[in-house]
Amino acid sequence: MPTAKLMKMIDSPLAEKLYASEAKVLKRNLRRSERFGLLRALLLIFPLFVFLLLTFILPIGSLLMKSVTDDVIPTEWPALTQSLGAWEPAKKQLPDNQTYLNLVADMKKSVDNDGNSRVASRLNFQQSGMRSLIMKTARHLDSLDLTNPKQALIDTDERWGQVGTWTIIKFSSRSLTFDYFLNAFDYSRDEFGNVVHNAPADSLYQDVFVRTIVVSLTVAVLCVLIAYPVASFLAALPSKYSNPLMILVLLPFWTSFLVRTTAWIVMLQTNGPINQFLLELSLIAKPLELIYNRFSVLVSMTHILLPYSILSLYSVMKGISPVYVKAARSLGAGPIKAFFNAYFPQTLPGVVAAGILSFILSIGYYITPALVGGADDQLASYYIANHVNTTLNWGLASALSVLLLGGVMVLYIVFVRMTGGKGLKLG
Numbered sequence: 483m484p485t486a487k488l489m490k491m492i493d494s495p496l497a498e499k500l501y502a503s504e505a506k507v508l509k510r511n512l513r514r515s516e517r518f519g520l521l522r523a524l525l526l527i528f529p530l531f532v533f534l535l536l537t538f539i540l541p542i543g544s545l546l547m548k549s550v551t552d553d554v555i556p557t558e559w560p561a562l563t564q565s566l567g568a569w570e571p572a573k574k575q576l577p578d579n580q581t582y583l584n585l586v587a588d589m590k591k592s593v594d595n596d597g598n599s600r601v602a603s604r605l606n607f608q609q610s611g612m613r614s615l616i617m618k619t620a621r622h623l624d625s626l627d628l629t630n631p632k633q634a635l636i637d638t639d640e641r642w643g644q645v646g647t648w649t650i651i652k653f654s655s656r657s658l659t660f661d662y663f664l665n666a667f668d669y670s671r672d673e674f675g676n677v678v679h680n681a682p683a684d685s686l687y688q689d690v691f692v693r694t695i696v697v698s699l700t701v702a703v704l705c706v707l708i709a710y711p712v713a714s715f716l717a718a719l720p721s722k723y724s725n726p727l728m729i730l731v732l733l734p735f736w737t738s739f740l741v742r743t744t745a746w747i748v749m750l751q752t753n754g755p756i757n758q759f760l761l762e763l764s765l766i767a768k769p770l771e772l773i774y775n776r777f778s779v780l781v782s783m784t785h786i787l788l789p790y791s792i793l794s795l796y797s798v799m800k801g802i803s804p805v806y807v808k809a810a811r812s813l814g815a816g817p818i819k820a821f822f823n824a825y826f827p828q829t830l831p832g833v834v835a836a837g838i839l840s841f842i843l844s845i846g847y848y849i850t851p852a853l854v855g856g857a858d859d860q861l862a863s864y865y866i867a868n869h870v871n872t873t874l875n876w877g878l879a880s881a882l883s884v885l886l887l888g889g890v891m892v893l894y895i896v897f898v899r900m901t902g903g904k905g906l907k908l909g
Contacts, residue, residue: 549880558597646673698844709791717799735789798832
């Protein structure tokens with residue numbers, strides 16, 4: 483067909499209508515194909531989403547909620563909660579008679595379902611001795627003279643005549659509370675509701691968090707320093723030699739934490755192999771105190787976390803071509819200068835990944851410090867487990883967990899900012 487005639491047909495209104503119609507069909511088919519692809523992708527990731535929802539998002543969400551909510555007192559003592567809502571401890575006056583009367587009424591209603599015991603435990607979290615006050619009062623409910631409930635309760639126990647007692651109940655009766663976080667930072671409320679720092683003898687958690695960070699950083703640095711030459715050596719070997727040697731790294735990695743920790747207890751004890759060896763060599767006159775102190779915690783945690791650092795560094799070093807170092811040496815650089823200028827910068831992503839991985843794993847460690855550490859070497863996870871299993875103070879345990887999680891997330895963001903994410907790719 484002549485070109486001029488063909489061009490005329492293309493430019494004709496009929497051709498333009500056909501093109502527009504075909505374009506609409508193509509767009510519709512394209513959108514349908516995209517929707518089908520999106521639906522297929524969503525179906526593929528749906529099991530993963532359900533898994534994350536059940537095993538990560540819901541537990542973490544529940545943890546966050548428990549750290550800021552507690553409805554034990556509003557549920558068991560609703561009338562008293564409502565009365566204390568209008569009472570201000572800053573005025574330094576006791577609540578009115580109606581508040582005392584509501585307390586007695588709520589306590590009587592809670593006798594059958596053991597609600598007073600739950601309230602007593604909740605208040606005892608805020609101040610020791612509150613449980614005995616509540617339970618003592620509950621035992622004398624039937625003998626109280628309700629014509630003057632204030633005086634009757636004060637006669638039962640003089641603490642009902644103290645503003646501080648009512649302050650504790652008032653702030654504990656709020657469903658939304660930040661008192662657990664105050665406790666986690668070693669703060670509390672004074673008699674009149676003001677937030678004050680605890681006395682040094684009552685402060686605990688600030689030192690615990692500082693200790694956790696110091697121990698975790700030390701372990702992370704030791705892991706990187708020890709793992710770097712090991713990983714570099716393995717990465718430089720041919721595969722037929724490096725693979726068998728890698729078994730020596732993986733074998734402890736596959737062994738249980740508890741087994742490795744127990745092995746260190748045997749090794750470091752007073753009459754253990756290390757002390758006996760040093761005594762045999764006459765290097766020491768008496769056995770060293772190697773266990774149940776900070777030294778044993780650092781040694782055992784570093785040994786347990788070392789495979790993670792070696793594998794992180796090895797994955798990066800294995801991908802570095804030796805050509806760069808050879809080129810630097812051929813240009814006149816010495817071995818040290820060639821290492822720091824040509825080799826070390828390329829391993830930094832592995833160094834960062836190994837460091838942050840070791841630190842994050844260390845910061846949540848519980849078993850090893852609990853078994854080989856002393857009383858002053860327990861990390862934050864020990865106190866979280868103690869509140870969950872022993873004191874049953876789930877609110878404070880959740881607040882401590884949130885602070886630990888928040889610290890890790892802040893560290894994660896800082897490392898991403900510093901490395902541009904390269905340090906988190908594990909090579």
